[in-house]
Amino acid sequence: MTEPTRRAAEAPSALPTVRLEGMTFGYDGADPVLRDVNLILPRGSFHFLTGASGAGKSSLLKLLTLSARPTSGTLELFGQDMGRLARGRRPEFRRRMGLVFQDFRLLDHLSAFDNVALPLRLSGRRADDYAADVHEMLAWVGLAEASEATPPQLSGGEKQRLAIARAVINRPELILADEPTGSVDSAMATRLLKLFQSLNRLGATVLIASHDEALAARSGARRLRLAKGRLEASS
Numbered sequence: 001m002t003e004p005t006r007r008a009a010e011a012p013s014a015l016p017t018v019r020l021e022g023m024t025f026g027y028d029g030a031d032p033v034l035r036d037v038n039l040i041l042p043r044g045s046f047h048f049l050t051g052a053s054g055a056g057k058s059s060l061l062k063l064l065t066l067s068a069r070p071t072s073g074t075l076e077l078f079g080q081d082m083g084r085l086a087r088g089r090r091p092e093f094r095r096r097m098g099l100v101f102q103d104f105r106l107l108d109h110l111s112a113f114d115n116v117a118l119p120l121r122l123s124g125r126r127a128d129d130y131a132a133d134v135h136e137m138l139a140w141v142g143l144a145e146a147s148e149a150t151p152p153q154l155s156g157g158e159k160q161r162l163a164i165a166r167a168v169i170n171r172p173e174l175i176l177a178d179e180p181t182g183s184v185d186s187a188m189a190t191r192l193l194k195l196f197q198s199l200n201r202l203g204a205t206v207l208i209a210s211h212d213e214a215l216a217a218r219s220g221a222r223r224l225r226l227a228k229g230r231l232e233a234s235s
C-alpha cells in the first residue's frame with residue numbers, strides 16, 4: 001500500500017502555527033492545571049507531548065482547539081491572537097485543524113466511509129470527487145474492508161484509526177492528536193506514526209499528546225514534557 005498522495009500544503013511563513021506565552025489555566029476557579037506555559041510550534045514542525053496521567057496534556061489540547069480559554073496569558077494560532085477573536089469566528093480556525101480526540105467522537109449513525117467523508121462534504125467537495133481519497137485513506141489506516149460498517153460495529157482500535165482518518169482527510173494545517181495510538185497494537189502505532197510523519201512532510205504542523213514514551217522516542221519528533229502543569233523540553 002502506498003502512502004496517501006496529497007498536494008503540498010501552503011508555502012511556509014515566518015509566523016509559527018502556535019504561540020503560547022505565559023499561559024495559565026484552571027477549571028472553574030480551581031487551582032491551575034497548567035502554569036506559565038510558553039510554547040512555540042513553528043509551521044511544519046512535529047512535536048510529541050508526553051507526561052504522566054493528569055499532567056495536563058488534554059487540558060493543553062483543549063486550549064489549542066479553542067474548547068477552553070486560558071485564565072491568563074496569550075494564545076496565537078496561525079499568527080492571530082485568539083484572545084481578541086470573536087466567538088463566532090472560532091469554527092473558522094477549527095476548520096484549519098485536524099483533531100483526534102481521546103474519546104474519538106465519531107458519528108455512530110454514519111458508516112466509516114461517511115465519517116471520513118464528512119469534512120470533505122462540509123468543505124463543499126462532491127462525492128464523485130472525494131470517494132477515491134476516502135477509500136485511499138481508509139486503506140491507509142487498515143479499514144478498507146470496513147467502509148460500510150458503523151462505529152458501534154468497530155473495535156476500539158478500529159474506531160481510533162477511523163477517527164484519525166477523519167481528522168486528516170482534509171489536509172489540515174495543524175494536527176492535534178490526543179493519545180492517537182492508545183488503543184492499537186505497536187505495529188499499528190508505528191503505521192499511524194508514519195501517516196502523521198508523511199502529513200508533516202507535506203507541511204502540516206503536528207502535535208501528538210501521548211503516554212507512549214517509546215513511540216515518541218522512535219518518532220524523531222521534538223519532545224515536550226508536561227510535569228504538574230509545567231512544560232519542559234525533554235530533548
Ligand SMILES: Nc1ncnc2c1ncn2[C@@H]1O[C@H](COP(=O)(O)OP(=O)(O)OP(=O)(O)O)[C@@H](O)[C@H]1O
Pocket residue numbers: 027033051052053054055056057058059060211
Ligand atoms: N473538566 C474538568 N474539570 C475539572 N478538572 C479537570 C477537568 N478535566 C481535567 N481536569 C483536571 O485537570 C488535570 C489535568 O488533566 P488532563 O486531562 O489535562 O491530564 P492528562 O495529562 O491529559 O491526563 P491523561 O494522560 O490521564 O489523559 C487533572 O488533575 C484533572 O483531574
